[in-house]
Amino acid sequence: MPIDERKLDVLRAIVEDYVATQEPVGSKALVDRHQLGVSSATIRNDMAVLEEEGYITQPHTSAGRVPTDKGYRLFVDRLSSVKPLSMAERRAIRSFLDGAVDLDDVISRTVRLLAQLTRQAAVVQYPSLSRSTVRHVELVSLGGSRVLVVLITDTGRVEQRVVELVQAPDESLLGDLRARLNAMIVGHDFASVASKMADIPGHFPPEDRQVVSGIAATLLESLVERGEERVAVAGTANLARHGHEFERELEPLLSALEEHVVLLKLLGHASSSSPVTVRIGEENATSGLSATSIVTTAYGPGNNALGSMGVLGPTRMDYPGTIAAVGAVARYVSQILDANN
Amino acid sequence: MPIDERKLDVLRAIVEDYVATQEPVGSKALVDRHQLGVSSATIRNDMAVLEEEGYITQPHTSAGRVPTDKGYRLFVDRLSSVKPLSMAERRAIRSFLDGAVDLDDVISRTVRLLAQLTRQAAVVQYPSLSRSTVRHVELVSLGGSRVLVVLITDTGRVEQRVVELVQAPDESLLGDLRARLNAMIVGHDFASVASKMADIPGHFPPEDRQVVSGIAATLLESLVERGEERVAVAGTANLARHGHEFERELEPLLSALEEHVVLLKLLGHASSSSPVTVRIGEENATSGLSATSIVTTAYGPGNNALGSMGVLGPTRMDYPGTIAAVGAVARYVSQILDANN
DNA sequence: AATTGGCACTTTGACAAGACGAGTGCCAAT
DNA sequence: ATTGGCACTCGTCTTGTCAAAGTGCCAATT
Numbered sequence: 001m002p003i004d005e006r007k008l009d010v011l012r013a014i015v016e017d018y019v020a021t022q023e024p025v026g027s028k029a030l031v032d033r034h035q036l037g038v039s040s041a042t043i044r045n046d047m048a049v050l051e052e053e054g055y056i057t058q059p060h061t062s063a064g065r066v067p068t069d070k071g072y073r074l075f076v077d078r079l080s081s082v083k084p085l086s087m088a089e090r091r092a093i094r095s096f097l098d099g100a101v102d103l104d105d106v107i108s109r110t111v112r113l114l115a116q117l118t119r120q121a122a123v124v125q126y127p128s129l130s131r132s133t134v135r136h137v138e139l140v141s142l143g144g145s146r147v148l149v150v151l152i153t154d155t156g157r158v159e160q161r162v163v164e165l166v167q168a169p170d171e172s173l174l175g176d177l178r179a180r181l182n183a184m185i186v187g188h189d190f191a192s193v194a195s196k197m198a199d200i201p202g203h204f205p206p207e208d209r210q211v212v213s214g215i216a217a218t219l220l221e222s223l224v225e226r227g228e229e230r231v232a233v234a235g236t237a238n239l240a241r242h243g244h245e246f247e248r249e250l251e252p253l254l255s256a257l258e259e260h261v262v263l264l265k266l267l268g269h270a271s272s273s274s275p276v277t278v279r280i281g282e283e284n285a286t287s288g289l290s291a292t293s294i295v296t297t298a299y300g301p302g303n304n305a306l307g308s309m310g311v312l313g314p315t316r317m318d319y320p321g322t323i324a325a326v327g328a329v330a331r332y333v334s335q336i337l338d339a340n341n
Numbered sequence: 342m343p344i345d346e347r348k349l350d351v352l353r354a355i356v357e358d359y360v361a362t363q364e365p366v367g368s369k370a371l372v373d374r375h376q377l378g379v380s381s382a383t384i385r386n387d388m389a390v391l392e393e394e395g396y397i398t399q400p401h402t403s404a405g406r407v408p409t410d411k412g413y414r415l416f417v418d419r420l421s422s423v424k425p426l427s428m429a430e431r432r433a434i435r436s437f438l439d440g441a442v443d444l445d446d447v448i449s450r451t452v453r454l455l456a457q458l459t460r461q462a463a464v465v466q467y468p469s470l471s472r473s474t475v476r477h478v479e480l481v482s483l484g485g486s487r488v489l490v491v492l493i494t495d496t497g498r499v500e501q502r503v504v505e506l507v508q509a510p511d512e513s514l515l516g517d518l519r520a521r522l523n524a525m526i527v528g529h530d531f532a533s534v535a536s537k538m539a540d541i542p543g544h545f546p547p548e549d550r551q552v553v554s555g556i557a558a559t560l561l562e563s564l565v566e567r568g569e570e571r572v573a574v575a576g577t578a579n580l581a582r583h584g585h586e587f588e589r590e591l592e593p594l595l596s597a598l599e600e601h602v603v604l605l606k607l608l609g610h611a612s613s614s615s616p617v618t619v620r621i622g623e624e625n626a627t628s629g630l631s632a633t634s635i636v637t638t639a640y641g642p643g644n645n646a647l648g649s650m651g652v653l654g655p656t657r658m659d660y661p662g663t664i665a666a667v668g669a670v671a672r673y674v675s676q677i678l679d680a681n682n
Numbered sequence: 683a684a685t686t687g688g689c690a691c692t693t694t695g696a697c698a699a700g701a702c703g704a705g706t707g708c709c710a711a712t
Numbered sequence: 713a714t715t716g717g718c719a720c721t722c723g724t725c726t727t728g729t730c731a732a733a734g735t736g737c738c739a740a741t742t
Contacts, residue, residue, distance in 0.1 A: 026705050041715055044706065062705045062722050102503040138481050142493065150491060150501075152483065158501045160491070162443040236577060237595035254578035367734050382686055385735065403693045403734045 003053065007046045009036060011055055012079040014047075015067050019318055022242075024064030069281035069315065072293070076278050076319050083320035085328055089117060093332050100336070103127075103156035107232050110309065110333050115235025117325045120313035121257060125267055126230040127155040127306035127337070130190045137181045139174045139215065147174070149218050155306060155337060163218040169211045176204070177212055181219075194220060229264065233257050242314070252288025253312065262286060267296050267308040276323050276330075281315045291315050295322045299330040301338035309333070344394065348387045350377060352396055353420040355388075356408050360659055363583075365405030410622035410656065413634070417619050417660045424661035426669055430458060434673050441677070444468070444497035448573050451650065451674050456576025458666045461654035462598060466608055467571040468496040468647035468678070471531045478522045480515045480556065488515070490559050496647060496678060504559040510552045517545070518553055522560075535561060572605065574598050583655070593629025594653065603627060608637050608649040617664050622656045632656050636663045640671040642679035650674070 013034045017025040027043040030036065036043065047065055050056045055071035058064065067075065085093075096113045100106040107124050114122035132153035140148040145168040151159045180203065185193045197216050201209045236257060239250060256262045266284060268277070276297040282290050295317075296310030309330055311322055354375045358366040368384040371377065377384065388406055391397045396412035399405065408416065426434075437454045441447040448465050455463035473494035481489040486509040492500045521544060526534045538557050542550045577598060580591060597603045607625060609618070617638040623631050636658075637651030650671055652663055 024705095028705075039715055040705095041707095041717090042713085044708095045714085048707075058706085060722065062703090062720090064705070135483060136481055136489075138479060138491075140477060140479050140491070140493070142476060148477075148491075148493060148499065150479070150481070150489075152481070152489060156503060158489065158503075160499045160501065162497060162499075164442075234599060237592050237599060240581075240592040240595050251578050251581040254581050258575060258578060365734095369734075380686055381734095382688090382736095383684085385737095386685085389736075399735085401693060403691085405734070 003049070006036070006038070007050055008074075008079060009034075010043060010046045011050055011067070011071060012075060014050075014056060014065055015071065015075045015079070018066055019316055022316065024059055024066050026064035029064065067316075069283065072280045072315060072319070073283075076280070076323070080320045080323075082327070083324050085324055089325070090328070092117070093329060097332055097336060103158070106333065106336060110329060111232040111234040114309065114311055114325065114329055115238060117329070118311045118313070118318075118322050119235075119238050119241070120311050120317065120322070121233065121235045121239050121253075122309070122311050123257070123263060123267060124232045124309040125264065125307035126232070127153065127157050127300070129153065129157070129159070131300075131304070131306055132157065133187055133189055134185045134193060136186060137178065137219070139178045139181075141169065141171065141174055144168055147215060149215060149222070151219065151222065159222055161218055161222045163215060165211050165214045167211060169208075173204075173208055173211065177215065229260050231260050231263055231267075233263075239313070249288065249291045249314070252286075253292055256286060256289065257312070266294055266312075267310055276327050278319065278323065293317055293319075295319070295326050297326050297330045299334045299337075301334050306337065344390070347377070347379070348391055349415075349420060350375075351384060351387045352391055352408070352412060353416060355391075355397060355406055356412065356416045356420070359407055360657055363657065365400060365407050367405035370405065408657075410624065413621045413656055413660070414624075417621070417664070421661045421664075423668070424665050426665055430666070431669070433458070434670060438673055438677060444499070447497075447674065447677060451670060452573040452575040455650065455652055455666065455670055456579060458670070459652045459654070459659075459663050460576075460579050460582070461652050461658065461663070462574065462576040462580050462594075463650070463652050464598070464604060464608060465573045465650040466605065466648035467573070468494065468498050468641070470494065470498070470500070472641075472645070472647055473498065474528055474530055475526045475534060477527060478519065478560070480519045480522075482510065482512065482515055485509055488556060490556060490563070492560065492563065500563055502559055502563045504556060506552050506555045508552060510549075514545075514549055514552065518556065570601050570605065572601050572608075574604075580654070590629065590632045590655070593627075594633055597627060597630065598653070607635055607653075608651055617668050619660065619664065634658055634660075636660070636667050638667050638671045640675045640678075642675050647678065 010030065013030055013036070014025050017030065017033060027040040027047060030043055031038070031040045047056065050071075051058070051065065054068060055074060056065040057068050059066060093113065097106065097109055100109050103126075107126060111122045111124040114124070132155050134151065135154050136152040138150040138152070140150065142148055142162065145165045147163050147165060147169065149161050149163055180200065184196055184200070188196075197220055200216050201213045204212050236254060239253060256266065266279075266286060266289075268279070276295060279294045279296075281293060284290075284292065284294060291314055292312055293315045294310055294312050296308050298305035298308050300306035309326065311326055313322070351371065354371055354377070355366050358370065358374060368381040368388060371384055372379070372381045388397065391412075392399070392406065395409060396415060397406040398409050400407060434454065438447065438450055441450050444467075448467060452463045452465040455465070473496050475492065476495050477493040479491040479493070481491065483489055483503065486506045488504050488506060488510065490502050490504055521541065525537055525541070529537070538561055541557050542554045545553050577595060580594060597607065607620075607627060609620075617636060620635045620637075622634060625631075625633065625635060632655055633653055634656045635651055635653050637649050639646035639649050641647035650667065652667055654663070
């Protein structure tokens with residue numbers, strides 16, 4: 001049985017009504033609230049087909065229908081148009097983000113903004129180190145054998161790390177090393193930095209090599225290990241707001257939001273083909289998240305993706321609105337980062 | 342009617358049983374599970390008195406009794422002894438915290454440890470800037486008119502901030518300023534730093550003063566404004582675990598955990614008189630938190646409190662265990678920070 | 683005076699039975 | 713292909729009953 005145009009209309013109407021009311025929607029209610037031009041009996045026939053094809057389901061005989069993951073998928077892929085943001089929302093984005101003073105501030109404002117706009121939980125990944133270039137490396141002696149290594153990227157991200165050396169380095173050694181590091185890696189991509197780093201100790205006299213390689217190792221480590229993992233989260237309270245509706249989901253979801261490793265996997269590598277990616281229910285392989293959907297997109301000036309941001313909520317969410325909000329915020333943040341380059 | 346010794350025993354038993362079972366506890370169950378040496382009828386009389394005095398209450402006629410906030414208060418103040426941690430727990434604290442490489446790592450490990458140990462939500466405040474001294478100030482030109490200001494405290498806390506100046510500073514000016522700043526404020530308390538800062542521009546030629554005061558202002562600002570507000574949170578998922586038990590509380594509590602300003606107020610100024618502070622239910626003036634209790638303590642080497650840490654959970658929590666865990670973790674963290682001084 | 687056993691009373695929760703309503707599926711008619 | 717009609721199913725709501733839990737009180741005991 002083919003799915004014709006009207007059946008798609010029916011599916012769209014079901015999704016919209018269900019998202020709005022949170023209640024299974026029946027054939028009668030449907031003809032009342034939408035201008036479908038046919039009777040409820042016809043709708044019932046269509047619904048039977050849609051159910052047979054797996055787009056909708058009924059919690060029990062003689063309740064209305066509810067969209068399945070597959071139904072939502074079809075909805076976002078083919079049935080929904082992007083809902084333009086209201087002027088108030090556009091204004092909110094601007095005024096909220098324009099006050100940011102530096103990268104940390106941009107990220108923290110962005111994540112709160114997204115949470116507020118969508119009334120769901122929001123996540124923003126810091127600009128990925130591996131896709132940034134080095135702007136500056138600074139070494140600061142903290143007295144004794146301790147040195148602070150500071151790394152600054154072209155996106156304004158600042159990573160710092162204290163390293164405990166086997167012996168106290170003298171000030172001139174630090175100066176030499178700082179100069180050499182900067183000359184060597186500033187402006188370069190992170191992948192290339194890793195290979196160059198290996199040569200560095202060779203340029204120093206043997207007695208200094210231990211210190212030098214200690215610092216170099218920390219630098220590399222902080223790039224690779226800690227590099228990707230920074231994310232900001234906000235809006236967890238929004239999940240509890242309509243919380244008891246997806247009950248058993250809440251705890252695993254909160255866990256995922258705390259486990260940054262998991263979270264980054266969920267944010268995933270936003271495909272650059274389509275601007276905003278939606279992953280629905282079971283499509284997230286992560287266990288316990290079968291009733292949550294994730295809307296993500298990459299951000300970054302031009303086509304140069306620096307990181308991802310997104311929103312998590314129940315599968316029963318307002319997809320057009322959420323997609324629009326995520327897209328708009330990402331575009332605006334990209335602009336800001338570009339202007340700040 | 343006076344509250345005699347046995348009535349206190351009864352109250353203690355009620356609190357313990359209620360915390361363990363999460364169910365109102367009746368007179369019969371009480372004599373079964375505890376060796377009180379009297380009959381259930383006697384217990385009933387005692388319970389009637391306890392209820393009259395406001396220490397316990399019954400959800401409805403003929404259910405068991407449940408402790409009130411006042412009952413919990415009496416329990417923690419006079420009826421409970423600190424429960425010593427198990428060897429496994431002590432070992433966990435050590436092995437978990439000993440791997441920390443720097444302050445950020447210490448804080449993040451601490452907060453996760455606390456959450457895991459108590460199975461509740463944990464909060465750790467970063468060492469307060471106002472109670473630290475300056476170890477080093479670093480100025481790094483980012484090219485153009487942008488300068489990165491990095492501030493390092495004796496506790497290992499590193500604050501950074503990018504400042505956009507009206508004109509590009511030249512390198513030697515930055516060097517001068519850096520030297521002067523360090524000479525002037527290293528080793529000093531933050532309160533005194535603020536007043537000294539005002540003099541700084543005067544030592545520079547007029548044409549540089551704008552740049553100098555821009556940097557000085559940022560430094561001050563980042564100390565004062567952002568200074569206190571850094572906190573780390575973990576274990577929010579634990580709240581959802583037994584979440585539906587305190588229902589309406591979840592959302593405001595999650596909100597509070599995200600609003601760092603509110604959170605810091607809740608952590609409060611841990612009184613140094615008693616090592617661990619407990620605030621129960623309504624005692625937290627914050628609205629919506631009438632069913633949550635907060636167990637906090639200050640940490641820091643010796644009597645020098647650097648910040649607070651604590652645990653938030655339902656009023657119906659294991660107070661002796663939680664108090665012990667918070668106390669032990671705080672002591673161990675204090676040691677670590679001391680060793681790292 | 684304190685404690686106890688006994689008993690009546692109240693309330694909850696579980697269970698069953700029945701009324702009701704919502705919604706479907708199907709069929710015959712258009 | 714669409715429609716109105718109708719029987720059917722199933723969940724929900726209400727009501728009633730019953731057992732269990734727990735209390736409060738009282739008279740008896742120590």
